[in-house]
Amino acid sequence: EPEVTQTPSHQVTQMGQEVILRCVPISNHLYFYWYRQILGQKVEFLVSFYNNEISEKSEIFDDQFSVERPDGSNFTLKIRSTKLEDSAMYFCASRVQGGTGGAQHFGDGTRLSIL
Amino acid sequence: SQQGEEDPQALSIQEGENATMNCSYKTSINNLQWYRQNSGRGLVHLILIRSNEREKHSGRLRVTLDTSKKSSSLLITASRAADTASYFCATDGYSSGGSNYKLTFGKGTLLTVNP
Numbered sequence: 001e002p003e004v005t006q007t008p009s010h011q012v013t014q015m016g017q018e019v020i021l022r023c024v025p026i027s028n029h030l031y032f033y034w035y036r037q038i039l040g041q042k043v044e045f046l047v048s049f050y051n052n053e054i055s056e057k058s059e060i061f062d063d064q065f066s067v068e069r070p071d072g073s074n075f076t077l078k079i080r081s082t083k084l085e086d087s088a089m090y091f092c093a094s095r096v097q098g099g100t101g102g103a104q105h106f107g108d109g110t111r112l113s114i115l
Numbered sequence: 116s117q118q119g120e121e122d123p124q125a126l127s128i129q130e131g132e133n134a135t136m137n138c139s140y141k142t143s144i145n146n147l148q149w150y151r152q153n154s155g156r157g158l159v160h161l162i163l164i165r166s167n168e169r170e171k172h173s174g175r176l177r178v179t180l181d182t183s184k185k186s187s188s189l190l191i192t193a194s195r196a197a198d199t200a201s202y203f204c205a206t207d208g209y210s211s212g213g214s215n216y217k218l219t220f221g222k223g224t225l226l227t228v229n230p
Contacts, residue, residue: 004157033217043158043203043220056217091157095216102207103148104218106157 002026006092006107013082014115021077021110023092032075033093033104034067036060043091049075079112087114121204121221129229134191136224138204139184145207147180148218149189152201161189161202196230 005024013019025032034046047057049067057065066078075094079086089111093104121138128134140147146165150158164171164180164187171178177190191198205218 006157031216035218035220042222043205043218045217045219048217093158093218102146102216103160103163105160106150108155108157 002105004092004094004105004107006090006110008110009108010111010113012113012115015084016081019079019082019112021079021090021092021112023075023077023107024073025075025092025094026096026105027073029094029096029105031055031095032067032069033095034077035091035093035106036088037091037109038088046077046090082112082114084114087112121202121224123224124222125225125227127227127229128194130194130196132194132228134194134198134226134228136189136202136204136226138187138189138221140187140204140206140219140221141185142206144182145216147178147187148205148207149176149178149187150203150205150220152203152223154200158203163207191226194226194228196228198228199226201225 007022032049035043037043045058047061048055064080068076089109091106091109093106095102095104144166146163148163149161151161152158162173162176162178164178175192180187201223203220203223205220207216207218
């Protein structure tokens, strides 16, 4: 069964550094998402992406965050200047186009640790 | 808003018993979905119930939806040790973006099935 793959599985970065989290969504999917889960808390929506542009972003997704789909297969999340509070699991998800929503397929996540 | 709040927060049962988890939400939805998360892994979609449906079955899973009470329940019958995981409900509704169908998750129920 097709899967969403995320790399790296664990990223350790010094505060203030830039990080890029990578995702390869399922190939025929058209909607892409990033979520994050701080340890012990809810999974939170960050951003959705469709037709090569952001369709919605949450309050968390400030100017330090950006997303890109550079080559038709990868979907990346960049954090320009990381803060301690950015430490979390980051999940990428994708879904096929559908009239009334549907299941999102998640990757196994990248654990981001900011030191 | 606190969308998708599950209870109980933790549930411990013996193998073979049934497990029931509940979810409440606050806003209008297109559908409600249940996901499972094994420790350190991504979210796996279990079942989706649309706002015009009241009950749905998939294998050992039974989901109910009461839109008048804004609540849903997930029943796992004849539980197995392998069902041990966190279970999340997620609501999927229209947002200001129109069609991106972001998911809003609850805090989850940690289910432990003892062999």
